Amino acid sequence: MAASTEPEAALSVLPRADGSATYAHAGYTVMGSVNGPIEASRRDEHPYEAHVDVIVRPAAGVGGTRERHLESILQSSLSQLILVKNFPRQLIQIVLQIEATPENDYVNTKLVQASLNFPVVPALLQTAILALLSAAVPMRETAASTVVAVVPQGAKRLLVDPVPRDLEAAHSVHVLAFTSQDELLLAESEGDFTVKEWDEVYEAAKEICCRPRTLDEENDVGPDLRHFLRTTLEEKVAEDLYWK
């Protein structure tokens, strides 16, 4: 079954960085720090917009091709959210350190690195957004992201936030992100699937990322990510403006 625990987050945990956040959900814990806008190196300088530099560090070992792939996915999504045109020739640096990944209870894994890339993307993206908000980097809007797996049998064919065991059995895994204006921001898929299946995945993900949750609902599709983001930030802002 999907792990339908509530996400947890803490903001501005690092004293030296401009903004930082930790985020834990579905077995993943990620810490992120944001510095910027700062001076870009000559190589990264763009005359009309800020360069968004994303660095993903795995829980163990040094990053490789896998992390570079995640970085490129996150970089293109976050550049859409940040008002990059406001800071030409500058750099916004986002460092994401994966601290914990869910373990497969049935297999002894020696390597802590995830075998699939996509399940970690929502945690990385949420951490990056929380850290950016903590750093007060001007942004166009916020976003929410989720992972959906299509499993071959069972009552629930679509699994939200699947555990590693489900991922092994899954035909395909999809990661989707929606902005706060209900627009699709990111859609990456892996495995075999039909157009019909993708449409179902799209609807399920949109449900989680966009629709406000009502209290009397019983079908646990997942946490209300947008509400979570808002309450987390409200707490932080209220604490910062204690003197008001």
Next chain:
Amino acid sequence: MATAQPLYVLPGDTIDPSLIPTHKKLPLRLGPGLRHIPPSAIVPTVAGQLVADHKKNSMWVEYNGGRYIPAPNDLVIGQIQRSAADFYFMNLTPFTSNATLPQLAFEGATKKNRPQLASGALVYARVVLANRHMDPELECVSSSTGKAEGLGPLTGGMAFDVSLGLARRLLMARSREEGKVEILELLGAEGLAFETAVGRNGKVWVGSDSAKTIILVGRALRETDDGKLDVDQQKKLAKRLIREMK
């Protein structure tokens, strides 16, 4: 000024039109954290508390944290990085591109008689030009009156880092009533002799004849900032620090 129910906004939120102040004569002024998308949408860009001033017909988002982004007419404390033929290159925040300070932008400066500042010197200055495509430009003299008005090189003393929110509160015209920060007045009332300069970029310079006083005032500011102390706690802190010093 503050509304009864604080309204928190996130980037991209829609602002209810009833919250936008209207005025017969004055144009609407948007402060930090808001952007105007023509024709009529006003959208927050940071997470914070939306504040509207109906008298001045202005609105802005109040937040704390992040990196200082230069804006015209801000008072800042910069450090001289190096000197060129006509300019000093100044550092306002670490790792950002340099701000320029013309060597003639001091009170009474002429081509023959201009202040000689070594690299590392602190200068209290006003931001004249803050344009996203250019490096920010500073001045230490009011261009209308030709007077320094308190700006210029800061000699002796020490600069302390504080949060941008505390710097903003210290710079308020009535920092005690509106900003709820009283620690400097309290320490002054206890008999300490010191002077301060507050930079909007999160720097407070403290000057005094006695090094002990400088450290004490700096520590008091840092503790007020980190501990998020209210006025009563600030009073206790001032008393404790004075007692410890004796």
